[in-house]
Amino acid sequence: MPPAPIDDVLAAASEVFGRPAGPADDFFSLGGDSVTAVELSVRLEDLLGVEVDTELIVALADFAALADALADALADAPAPAPSTPER
Secondary structure: OOOOOHHHHHHHHHHHHOOOOOOOOOOOOOOOOHHHHHHHHHHHHHHHOOOOOHHHHHHOOOHHHHHHHHHHHHHHOOOOOOOOOOO
16 A cells, blocks of 8 residues: 555645644644535645545544545556557
8 A cells, every 4th residue: 555645635735724734633623614625625636646525534533544545545546557658
């Protein structure tokens, strides 16, 4: 299994919330709502290249748990197709 993408999760959360987020912080303690759940989901999808369900974001205890869950999703994601050089 790849390492948990905690740095990506914390960077995305800090960007969305406009203040530093730590591994033990939870979504709601930082003022999370449905709009920020969608914003965080989109930001994580852009960073990690896997689908991130907003329900996952709001259900987990903290950002460390979210990173662990996303590591599982990354491990299960299909490998990207090899690129073909342009001619």
